[in-house]
Amino acid sequence: xxxxxxxxSWLFLFLLGFAxxxxxxxxxxxxxxxxxxxxxxxxxxxxxxxxxxxxxVEVLSPPVKVPxxxxxxxxxxxxxxxxxxxxxxxxxxxxxxxxxxxxxxxxLREELEGYQKAFRKAEVYDTxxxxxxxxxxxxxxxxxxxxxxxxxxxxxxxxREGAVKVTDGHFQVTVDVPPGxxxxxxxxxxxxVKNGQVVGREATSFRVESxxxxxxxxxxxxxxxxxxxxxxxxLAIIAGLGVGMGFGLLDRLLSFGIPRRTSRA
Amino acid sequence: MHIFLPIANMDLPFLAVLGLGGVVxxxxxxxxxxxxxxxTPVLLMVGVPPAVATASxxxxxxxxxxxxxxxxxxxxxxxxKLGSIILVGGLLGGTxxxxxxxxxxxxxxFDFVVKVAYVVMLLSVGVFMxxxxxxxxxxxxxxxxxxxxxxxxxxxxxxxxxxxxxIECSALALLLLGFLIGMLAAIMxxxxxxIMLPVMIYLLxxxxxxxxxxxxxxxxxxxxxxxxAQATVNGTVDVVLAVLLLLGxxxxxxxxxxxxxxxxxxxxxxxxxxxxxxxxxxxxxxxxTPPPVLxxxxxxx
Numbered sequence: 034x035x036x037x038x039x040x041x042s043w044l045f046l047f048l049l050g051f052a053x054x055x056x057x058x059x060x061x062x063x064x065x066x067x068x069x070x071x072x073x074x075x076x077x078x079x080x081x082x083x084x085x086x087x088x089x090v091e092v093l094s095p096p097v098k099v100p101x102x103x104x105x106x107x108x109x110x111x112x113x114x115x116x117x118x119x120x121x122x123x124x125x126x127x128x129x130x131x132x133x134x135x136x137x138x139x140x141l142r143e144e145l146e147g148y149q150k151a152f153r154k155a156e157v158y159d160t161x162x163x164x165x166x167x168x169x170x171x172x173x174x175x176x177x178x179x180x181x182x183x184x185x186x187x188x189x190x191x192x193r194e195g196a197v198k199v200t201d202g203h204f205q206v207t208v209d210v211p212p213g214x215x216x217x218x219x220x221x222x223x224x225x226v227k228n229g230q231v232v233g234r235e236a237t238s239f240r241v242e243s244x245x246x247x248x249x250x251x252x253x254x255x256x257x258x259x260x261x262x263x264x265x266x267x268l269a270i271i272a273g274l275g276v277g278m279g280f281g282l283l284d285r286l287l288s289f290g291i292p293r294r295t296s297r298a
Numbered sequence: 299m300h301i302f303l304p305i306a307n308m309d310l311p312f313l314a315v316l317g318l319g320g321v322v323x324x325x326x327x328x329x330x331x332x333x334x335x336x337x338t339p340v341l342l343m344v345g346v347p348p349a350v351a352t353a354s355x356x357x358x359x360x361x362x363x364x365x366x367x368x369x370x371x372x373x374x375x376x377x378x379k380l381g382s383i384i385l386v387g388g389l390l391g392g393t394x395x396x397x398x399x400x401x402x403x404x405x406x407x408f409d410f411v412v413k414v415a416y417v418v419m420l421l422s423v424g425v426f427m428x429x430x431x432x433x434x435x436x437x438x439x440x441x442x443x444x445x446x447x448x449x450x451x452x453x454x455x456x457x458x459x460x461x462x463x464x465i466e467c468s469a470l471a472l473l474l475l476g477f478l479i480g481m482l483a484a485i486m487x488x489x490x491x492x493i494m495l496p497v498m499i500y501l502l503x504x505x506x507x508x509x510x511x512x513x514x515x516x517x518x519x520x521x522x523x524x525x526x527a528q529a530t531v532n533g534t535v536d537v538v539l540a541v542l543l544l545l546g547x548x549x550x551x552x553x554x555x556x557x558x559x560x561x562x563x564x565x566x567x568x569x570x571x572x573x574x575x576x577x578x579x580x581x582x583x584x585x586x587t588p589p590p591v592l593x594x595x596x597x598x599x
Contacts (some may be wrong), residue, residue, distance in 0.1 A: 053564065069302050070300070073309075101596055102596040103592055103593055104592045110410065110413070110585045111589055112413060115598075176593065179592075179593035181318075212307070233353070247303075248306070249305040250304045254305055254533045258531070259526065259530045262530055265530075265537045268361075269361035269364065272545060273361040273363070277552065281372055
């Protein structure tokens, strides 16, 4: 009996093992380092595509808090009239598809319009007065639309139709990691679509993290503000004094000891 | 070649940032102003977040003003005694100004009041200086290099002699000037060089070049104070951006100071008034023209 159960378990694991690697997603590299020379990077996502399916790959970063001002008329002048804080919106949101958008489920197409899918958990607070006030969906929408447009201009938000290449039951896509990408775990989800329905999903992630001097400065600025500020001031004073004295020396060398002309005012 | 800015979380062309710092430093050395009025909008234009732009800008002003002070001190144009009294007033004004800002914000339309007041102030200072300098240039042979201070300023108490500037001046007037500059720095988020220079020249009767040198000396301390506060409270100083800017600006400040030594007081004043009027025109244009986008990232002053 015990041997029978073991045999069944092995058989189950064998079948599962056979099935899983075929559909598992892989990212390469799985870590993107941000150093002083970072000007964006690319990550390749590959996986197996179930027969007869299309795929769309969704790339999503952790949410960040963003302050946004709205301008308005005050008499004849244009000034900041409303201050807001946007929460729960990912700073990176990209969708790559293997097929035209028209072949995706209609509900998804609607959600991709204006990146509404990225704003599912969005909360917009009015911070103009003394107390924060949560704005309703209608009032929040213009702020979110502005954010989507700005992020799109920076390459952080994108929908790339037909960017996923499919060959021999496998797919591959190159994901952009622009300079403004926030640090942390970036979620990559492949959604398999057949006959206008999502029939399966696979998820993985890659990590974006700073390294070297960038990391040290970020940690110092975040945890030891006064030390960081002191260092910034010292660097500025040293640079100012250094250049000042350097020019003084240069002046003396060039004037060959001839006394300076006195100022006229 | 691009360089990544850790706090701004973006990359910028290395040489462009150095050049930008150089231009701002030149103005700083030439006129004894911080240069934030020029640099912050340019940084915003290239996509640096407002809070990071203002904080990092202040950090580079420290370098430009130190470099400018060294350059002007070499020519004997920094009145340290006079500048120190202004600084004491500035500290008091800054502290009270910070509380005042908190109070004004609760009354509403704070931004409106500040911007309109700024435009009116720049317009008045710019027009007055331009007219006066033009008159002085036209009658150069007969005119004095330095305008006479008004009578009421000469009657203020606590009079001290300042050998470097060659003037006798009321310590109370200097404290009041410092206080006003400190208040302006807190309320408007500007260094106050725009106001300091004309007040020093026209109200206190300090010779133009000494006023420029002493003004830039006081800017050092205002900028240090704001940089430390920004780094401690907001964590928005991008030291990489600031270092690039300050390398350019400290060299630019030296060149600016060199050029200023070759100019006569009236020429310096007229050039300064043109810049003040240009900044005013830009601000007014922004205030009355409908913006292309009704939203902007917040976080700056």
